Amino acid sequence: xxxxxxxxxxxxxxxxxxxxxxxxxxxxxxxxxxxxxxxxxxxxxxxxxxxxxxxxxxxxxxxxxxxxxxxxxxxxxxxxxxxxxxxxxxxxxxxxxxxxxxxxxxxxxxxxxxxxxxxxxxxxxxxxxxxxxxxxxxxxxxxxxxxxxxxxxxxxxxxxxxxxxxxxxxxxxxxxxxxxxxxxxxxxxxxxxxxxxxxxxxxxxxxxxxxxxxxxxxxxxxxxxxxxxxxxxxxxxxxxxxxxxxxxxxxxxxxxxxxxxxxxxxxxxxxxxxxxxxxxxxxxxxxxxxxxxxxxxxxxxxxxxxxxxxxxxxxxxxxxxxxxxxxxxxxxxxxxxxxxxxxxxxxxxxxxxxxxxxxxxxxxxxxxxxxxxxxxxxxxxxxx
Ligand SMILES: [Fe+2]
Numbered sequence: 357x358x359x360x361x362x363x364x365x366x367x368x369x370x371x372x373x374x375x376x377x378x379x380x381x382x383x384x385x386x387x388x389x390x391x392x393x394x395x396x397x398x399x400x401x402x403x404x405x406x407x408x409x410x411x412x413x414x415x416x417x418x419x420x421x422x423x424x425x426x427x428x429x430x431x432x433x434x435x436x437x438x439x440x441x442x443x444x445x446x447x448x449x450x451x452x453x454x455x456x457x458x459x460x461x462x463x464x465x466x467x468x469x470x471x472x473x474x475x476x477x478x479x480x481x482x483x484x485x486x487x488x489x490x491x492x493x494x495x496x497x498x499x500x501x502x503x504x505x506x507x508x509x510x511x512x513x514x515x516x517x518x519x520x521x522x523x524x525x526x527x528x529x530x531x532x533x534x535x536x537x538x539x540x541x542x543x544x545x546x547x548x549x550x551x552x553x554x555x556x557x558x559x560x561x562x563x564x565x566x567x568x569x570x571x572x573x574x575x576x577x578x579x580x581x582x583x584x585x586x587x588x589x590x591x592x593x594x595x596x597x598x599x600x601x602x603x604x605x606x607x608x609x610x611x612x613x614x615x616x617x618x619x620x621x622x623x624x625x626x627x628x629x630x631x632x633x634x635x636x637x638x639x640x641x642x643x644x645x646x647x648x649x650x651x652x653x654x655x656x657x658x659x660x661x662x663x664x665x666x667x668x669x670x671x672x673x674x675x676x677x678x679x680x681x682x683x684x685x686x687x688x689x690x691x692x693x694x695x696x697x698x699x700x701x702x703x704x705x706x707x708x709x710x711x712x713x714x715x716x717x718x719x720x721x722x723x724x725x726x727x728x729x730x731x732x733x734x735x736x737x738x739x740x
Contacts, residue, residue, distance in 0.1 A: 361566045361611050364524045365490075365501045369603065371592070374491050374531040377406045377448060378413025384487045384526060386446035388416045390439035390466075392459040394423040397451040402493050402534050406450050418442040420462075423451070426508050426515070426625050426632065427458045429472045436465035439486070448489045449525070452546065453497030453506075453632065456490050460505035460523040463488050472507045477519035477716050490525035493534040495585070495598035496546025496633055498553055498606015500528035508626055515622040517716055524610070530603050532596040540586045544689035545633030547582040547598055550574060551682070552621075552636040553605035556614040558661075559647055559654050560720045567608040574608065575661040577601035579681070586689045616725050617643045619715035620733060623708045628699035637691040641683040642736045643721075648675035650723040683740075694737045705734045 368376060381389055389410060393403055398421050410417050420435040435458055439447065444466065449459030461472050463485035468475060475481060490500035499505075505518040535543075554574035557567050581597035588594065620643070621635035648655035656674035660666050662681050666674040694700060709730035712718065718725065725733075 359564050359566065361564065362521055363501065363607060364521060364526070365528050366526065367501065367528045367530060367603070369530040369600065371533045371596070372531060373529045374406055374534055375409050376529055377489060377491060378409035378411070378415055380527045380529065381410060381415050381446050381448060381489050382413045384446050384489070386415065386487065388443050389446045389448050390435065390442065390444035390462070391417050391419045391448045391450065392423065392435055392455050392462060393419065393421050393450045394455050395421055397455065397493055400537060403450055406448065406491060410448070417448070418444070423455045423458045425454055426629055427454045428508050428510050430510065432458050432461035432465060432472050432507055435462035439466050444486060446487045446489065448491070450491045450493060452492065452494035453499045456492065456497065456499035457505040457507060459488055459490070460485070461507055461518055464518060464520070464523055472516065472518065473509065475518050477517045481520050481522055484522050488525040489527045489529065491529045491531065491534070492602070494538060494542060494546040495535055495595070495602040496549035498550065498602050498609065500525055500530060501603065501606045502610035504610070506622065513626050514711060515626040519716070530599055532592065532599045535595050535599060536590060538589065540589065541690060543586045543589065544582070544691060545631050545637065546602070547578060547585065547633070547689065548637035548640070548686060548691060549633035550598070550602040550605045551578040551582070552617050552640050553609040553614060554578070555640065555644065555658055556617055557605070557608040557612040558658060559651065559722060560612055560615045561722045562612040562720055564612065567612045570604045570608040572661040574601045574605035575658060576663065577604070579662045582685065583688055613720035614717050615721035616647070616712070616718070616730070616733070619712040619718050620708070620730060622715055623711035624697070624700070626711065627704060627708065628697060630697050634691055634697070637686045638694045638697070638737050639733060641679050641686070642733045642740070644682060645676070645679045646729070646733065647721070647723045648679065693740065702738060705731055708734060
């Protein structure tokens, strides 16, 4: 079988690499940059070193910091308008998935015009977007190396996707230093997002041996480091391990896809504005268990990657142990129950199941889900 694996992003990883922002942006040929971030990142002082680096390299910059937790279509349009007004030649994203996805979308709008809806997948861009330097401040999204941007369509209350290899950042500066002050709840939810990316890549329909190697190592690192990163945020090994996990998982699922967990998570994120990692975490054990019934061997391999001693136990038992491990991990790091999420209401389940089925990643789930299957998972997660 032919295998296509793409990684257009130049990656620099390590404590302190965010100080290379100026030099790397300059190397892209840009003299003026649009910096995209959110108020939390800016307030935490995480932007300061990046801005100093841009100034040292002689790069003029304007800052757009009005990005929401689940970025909105109109925020991407506003960011692009600012970029156009200042003549930006590159976009520098500093933050979690939301600023990075806003940056990808704005970079596309800056050269293609229109609104995010005009370039919704499966549409491809007409022109190359502006080059992006991505500097993640959380360990979960992997957006610094993926070709996707997920944006909330505010009219449809639906998380839509842009998908084009050219919106992958040209440079990713992956600096664990920027995660050292991340609060425990954000560390937990973003870490569970990274785990979901790796598990969905590995167990999904589009898995391939290159992505599998990356996903298995990401799963191993999350199992090893997430609890420590949540409970002891100053632990450099744990922070570095989680950031590597997020990066590897992003490289994997960027080339495969996510699947039913993300279909459900994006449905409830679009409706209730639930933090993305929390939404994934609520559904991951239930989707994993349901998928494992159909494909036990593949799911037993996830158990081994999690560090469970599977010995010669039957695949079904190993997969069940992985489900239990994932549930326990979510609880241990303080992920709330589905029924405790703000706004969550079972009368919405039929609509949420329909929205999940409409998600572009639905066909990537190895076990086929009908609307009724999504409904069953919603009900199981509610009762958990
Ligand atoms: Fe995700």
